[in-house]
Amino acid sequence: MITPISHPVSALPLHQVSILGRTTNVTSNISTADNEHYAYVNHNNTQPDNLLPKNYLVSDVTVSKQTLQFSSRASYLNWLSVQYIWEDIVFPGLLRIGDRDPIVHEIHSRLILLGDSDEQLHLSNIYTAEIATAVRHFQRRHGLTADAVIGPDTLKWLNLNPLRRAELLSQNMEEKIHFMANLGDRYLLVNIPAYELLLSDHGEIALRSRVIVGKPKKPTPILTSEIKSIVINPSWRVPRSILEDDLLPKVQKNGDFFTQSNFKVFDYQNQKIEKSAEEWQQLANGQFPYRLEQMPGTNNALGRYKLYFPNDFSVYLHDTTNTNLFNNTNRALSSGCIRIEKVDELADWIANSLVDNKKLWSHLKFTRKTTKWFPLNDVLPVHLVYWTAWIDDRGLSQYRDDIYALQQ
Incomplete structure (x- = not known):
């Protein structure tokens, strides 16, 4: 059993407070932040899980490195959801390197908070090459094409609020850790x-x-x-659903499709059936009474x-x-x-x-x-x-x- 013990959270580290987006105003005086408890380290391609008060873990069992990483990340995301307002970023088109728009500042702020950028945030609306590097890193983490073009798919993931991120990570990682523990070598x-x-x-x-x-x-x-x-x-013995949904429409357009694609047609007594191209087209428009098998070969x-x-x-x-x-x-x-x-x-x-x-x-x-x-x-x-x-x-x-x- 792992029990996280944390000091109270009041704000981001002092070197980050002045450059990031709107907080939930948990504290109005950054001088009240106790820097002794913050351990934020900027490394390339490292997510800011340590942008948290230091956690002291009390455990009576051996805990895997991945479990600790998951616990740290989920805790950070939950903390982030309390600290920051996470409204949807809306942009109707595409953003590319060199474009200018006020939302660039908000996008870069989120990339820093989510750990995809370790660049200092500037009060600028220019989509720079440095921000594009962070966007590519973010896109790779979300299974997107890493082209640095900010469109609807990238914005969808940028708009996913930290609380939901934590829920998804917790739900899936708990299942994964339990599942993997029972696998062989x-x-x-x-x-x-x-x-x-x-x-x-x-x-x-x-x-x-x-x-x-x-x-x-x-x-x-x-x-x-x-x-x-x-x-x-x-x-390949073609399933009936694929035959009806995918192949027969092709035969309706081209009666030679079976021959060209190396298919043989059988009745349900396994007798091979031969027809002309015109006959196959006619049968494909009705209740096709045969099964299909594609012979081995390059196609x-x-x-x-x-x-x-x-x-x-x-x-x-x-x-x-x-x-x-x-x-x-x-x-x-x-x-x-x-x-x-x-x-x-x-x-x-x-x-x-x-x-x-x-x-x-x-x-x-x-x-x-x-x-x-x-x-x-x-x-x-x-x-x-x-x-x-x-x-x-x-x-x-x-x-x-x-x-x-x-x-x-």
Whole structure:
């Protein structure tokens, strides 16, 4: 049990009081601030968690560094919510380096308070290169494109009040700390809102990869399972929902779509069906009575690899042919399955660590037509989690969009 013991808070340190935005007037006389209890240290890319009266932690158990960082950050945000008025900043357009506007001063003030800038605040309305550096740092912490352009998405996060920040951080970090405490040394973990996959081996992060997850209408489920096999050169049995929502509209426009995309059509007795382009177009406009399977090859939607794990949602991890989408900031784009950017590195690790028939694996790596399931000699736990706020390995608080509206 951790008990924070703090001295009363009255104001920011004296060197910061005169330069920052409107306070809640907890104190009207800055000379009453007791500097002995303040330990604000400016370091590049360090958030001002120590912009607090010094905390003396009393604990009868070992506390992890991340837990202490989270506790410190949440305490600071709660304190900030009491000390400062946090009204919405409103700007109808975009702000770029060199632009002038009175809100630049307020934006820079918030970047200092949130720890993204260690520059001195000036009474100026010019959006300078120094402020832009802080904006990029802020944008990276919130999963935004770090282009220093201040628009609606950046303002949305700047306007998130410190109390709500503390609530989100506390809710997610408490869940994360409890969850991670029960994991073994080897696992795959996908944080859905972060669009990120982590591979842990022997308690160390062996791989990080960007991923694409399910769109809000077809979300990736939160679950825990075990990967028991990997498929090289998989075929793809198209789910009925994807057939109706995504593929049949394409056939309505182009009757040769099935042939051009290497699909085969079967009835529900597994008999292959052949039709002309015109017949396929007609069938696509009605109750399509067949199932669809895409053969392995360079244009297969699953790419080179599929990682199967038992679940009730028919989702899995796989490669993709459309790698450009990994550059998108919003990567909630799939129908529920998870596409992996560094799938080749992950597959190589699995082959080296968990596949017995390495000779056959090496041979099939250089073909695209032959499908082969490789059972693993040990299961690989996989965890699909949903954390929209956390403390990262550098001690920085990270926030992401609640893409499935689960934390309203």
